[in-house]
């Protein structure tokens with residue numbers, strides 16, 4: 179559909195190229211600016227270094243398809259150099275008194291919050307997600323993870339009483355494109371607080387906020403080599419996870435790549451945690467507060483364009499309220515504002531990439547072909563960039579691809595249940611097990627259901643709520659290991675029995 183002149187003017191006013199350097203004005207009226215440099219090198223040993231490959235990859239704004247910058251493509255030799263820098267830094271970092279490590283992590287959190295606006299804008303430009311979300315969710319939550327874990331750094335003995343916690347060594351961390359800054363924070367904060375050093379590999383299509391974090395580390399005077407950032411594609415990730423200098427690999431991404439990484443570390447004395455895909459069930463009972471449940475379901479699937487591992491993509495609603503609930507959902511979906519991610523009123527931004535859009539289109543077509551009923555509200559989508567309207571399928575069968583496969587887009591599939599037993603059976607009828615949601619007025623039913631749901635996180639009368647103190651992670655093909663809270667710290671320490679003569 180045609181892009182409006184108004185949105186074209188806005189986009190043009192906001193992105194101005196000066197001699198190859200992107201300058202960005204966060205609001206047309208605003209006075210503060212920041213720049214995006216034309217080329218980013220690798221961050222190794224506290225310095226920016228050119229890749230030995232001599233290659234660079236472009237990163238684009240998915241809402242406009244314009245190139246924002248190019249980033250270094252790290253090869254095996256670059257990964258070697260980064261691991262060596264992390265090994266060297268580990269010697270001093272692990273010996274640092276824990277309260278001093280805590281101070282560094284705390285300082286990172288504080289600087290991140292001071293630069294919150296810049297990080298929110300950069301994330302929105304590089305990823306396509308609405309500024310409302312980067313401003314209110316991604317950046318504050320990322321800072322919360324650093325604050326939270328700074329608090330644990332000098333209290334590890336209390337976390338693991340009677341055992342002596344030690345850092346593991348150099349951690350290789352590989353993260354996806356859907357929450358670039360937040361996933362970096364989830365991984366870095368516990369690793370650093372526990373005394374490990376890191377080589378981080380951001381996703382190739384959204385590397386800019388992780389690279390800007392390097393500036394925060396420099397500002398916080400984090401010792402060189404404690405965090406190293408190597409950009410590149412899957413080949414860089416593969417070189418990192420295979421590196422013999424690592425003590426642990428922490429991966430967030432697709433189940434397919436997670437399995438590949440499992441094979442790559444098999445037989446080596448390397449610890450592994452995997453945060454993978456999901457296909458969450460969202461159960462709505464007839465006694466639920468239906469209007470609140472509508473809001474929860476909308477947030478559950480359309481937040482971040484549905485590019486969320488724990489998205490509530492399968493709505494399973496009690497048959498007696500199906501028609502009423504679907505009608506309410508249709509009316510609510512008509513009010514979702516899709517468009518310019520930098521507009522603070524936008525609810526749904528751009529699909530992250532052409533490849534992701536193609537996958538969504540293919541799976542939606544399969545839904546139509548397999549006989550489910552499609553609903554999309556009328557909305558004007560910009561002509562340039564990658565866009566997809568909020569979508570709902572009703573009459574979805576358990577064998578339909580849209581019910582079984584992770585779409586990772588703004589597509590909800592709706593089916594029904596009659597009894598709580600049937601609800602549990604349908605909810606668990608998936609190879610994934612990351613999250614689930616329950617909407618009912620009855621506390622006893624929540625407990626009954628939650629104990630039967632095969633999901634690492636079960637939300638009750640809410641959805642997509644995150645907290646650094648709460649462990650997050652999956653069962654089955656959604657991976658293993660937890661991030662956040664005490665369980666998240668456990669993934670970054672080795673425990674020793676420490677007995678003295680009594």
Ligand code: NAD
Nearest residue numbers: 353354355380381411412415416431432435453454455487
């Ligand atoms: P992806 O698996 O394609 O890529 C993730 C990262 O792995 C990227 O940095 C990529 O460059 C790297 N990579 C690719 N091939 C590799 C290889 N062979 N060895 C090592 N690294 C390699 O995933 P994506 O498309 O970036 O992200 C979407 C997926 O991530 C979805 O399935 C989503 O559910 C999942 N995800 C899970 C969580 C969670 O906490 N469980 C959170 C966010 C996203």
